[in-house]
Amino acid sequence: MLLEGGRALASGPIADTLVRLDLPLAYFDDASIVMEGVVTEHDDRYGLLSLLLPGGRAALRFVHEPMEAGRQLRVTVKSRDVSLMTGIYEHEFSSVLNVLPAKVIEIADDANPSQAVVRLDVDGSPLLARVTRYSLGRQIAVGMQVWVQVKAVSLLA
Numbered sequence: 001m002l003l004e005g006g007r008a009l010a011s012g013p014i015a016d017t018l019v020r021l022d023l024p025l026a027y028f029d030d031a032s033i034v035m036e037g038v039v040t041e042h043d044d045r046y047g048l049l050s051l052l053l054p055g056g057r058a059a060l061r062f063v064h065e066p067m068e069a070g071r072q073l074r075v076t077v078k079s080r081d082v083s084l085m086t087g088i089y090e091h092e093f094s095s096v097l098n099v100l101p102a103k104v105i106e107i108a109d110d111a112n113p114s115q116a117v118v119r120l121d122v123d124g125s126p127l128l129a130r131v132t133r134y135s136l137g138r139q140i141a142v143g144m145q146v147w148v149q150v151k152a153v154s155l156l157a
Helices: none
Strands: 002-006 007-010 032-043 048-052 059-063 072-078 082-085 098-109 115-122 125-132 143-150
Touching: 032 059, 032 125, 048 072, 059 098, 082 125, 115 143
Parallel strands: none
Antiparallel strands: 002 007, 032 048, 032 072, 048 059, 082 143, 098 115, 098 143, 115 125
16 A cells, blocks of 8 residues: 555555556656566576566566575566667677567656556566666667666675
8 A cells, every 4th residue: 555644645565556647646756667587597607597577578687696496576666777778689798688579568757757657467477667767768669669678786685
């Protein structure tokens, strides 16, 4: 439940509430969402845990101690740590380990005149990205397919 000034603004599952662009949470500087998934593996060499998202096609990798496969886990993703790309991801190397296909669901103005918040769908999981208006003006629109990038060191479980 989200309270403000002693009154309820919203209630429901945390994953659904945090991505609502009609609530003030999405516009905070440290706005974040929660993604849930199932642990699939741990890469002991690099200390990376893999989390399969509910849609079954997208997975996140992030720095974490070993954990048994099959365990349910939630990760927190800050909207300012999500970047967007259009077109085909063709880089030979990127230090960003999480590059996932997504669809732009909604775009909302931020209180800051230089920024906007974009609500995305990643294989059935909601995600927010905080971007500059300049970036938004470079052909990001509702309904389009994009690639989201999230650094593995940015995710918190």
